[in-house]
Amino acid sequence: MVHLQWGLYALIPSLVISILAFLFFFIKRHRGHGYFLSKFSAFTRIRFNHLEQRRQTYCPANKNCQCHPVDSSSHIQPNLSCTHRSPTLYMSFAGAAMIVGGVRTTEWCGSISQLHDQTDNSFDVLFLTDPAQCFYLQDPDYKWQGLIYYRNLVKTYSTLYQRVILIGASLGGSMVCMCADLATISIAFNPVLDPTLLGLPWRIMGAFCPARQAQVIREQVQTNMEKIKSEKVNHNCVLHIHWSQLSAPDQRQAHRVVGGGKQKKSRQKECLTLVSDFDINNPCLSSPVGVYVWFHRCSRHALAMHLKRSRQLIPLLRHHLGVKSESIPQNTSQEKEEQQQQKQSTVIDMPTLAEVNDTNEHEVRVPLI
């Protein structure tokens, strides 16, 4: 009996030590991605230099350009005397990336390069991340001035480039919508336009946003959409929003804008040029002005990843950006079938979304394409 007691006394500390050692190595292994640090930073509002260094990464096409800090930095101010700029600047706002495990420094890098693979177009890219994972609302000094910080950045770059293209998904898409009136083309996949509509697991695992700051997002997006729709901007300006029609979190966000849902919201007509099921042949995909909402028959919030795997992402982006490719790959039979399905789809209306909402949850999650 005495032996058993001593055995227990020895077991408890060794268990505690093993758990601590496991946590230590687990966090150390993922530290490079900044996942745990960014979540900790989001809740505590503590600023970490390790994360801040990854806020901006500027990649000019002209390799002779030495006018900006090399690699990543918390502040990369546009160097006004730089003469190496390309006509186009992409600004990529990385999402929460909670599935792939952390803060990614160069989200959209592969897709942007692939877009221009067979063209002579040169382009610069500014990759942005949100170290605090708070919908880009925390500035580098952590004073909730992120909206002013990023809008100033987009505004400055828009005077230096012929066209500025904003692209982002999820919380990255939120800031794309918040700056869309300042850019030439803005593309947002599954943007979160009202973080208060996110479920608790999302708030804990995904992105944290206090209610007061959520209001900042709602108001700025509505103002921008109204401005773009009524052409109150003095340059070509278009915002394309893509949502997964069968994803419950996306439906909640979409209902706020296109109407419908459990609360029978009304459609914000003064904000929208077109709400439609996605069809690659729709000429509005290449429109230079307006606010377009596209619904995809997809059940996942990670729509861009789904489109990439089904080889629809690059053709879609080519239409938005007016990029012509000399050799477009031959369509596979699966792609032809998907396109046929898309041709048969109809313009989405409020009842369509409501029907989707009312169906069995299990059915809703089954992808139809």
Ligand SMILES: [Zn+2]
């Ligand atoms: Zn330069």
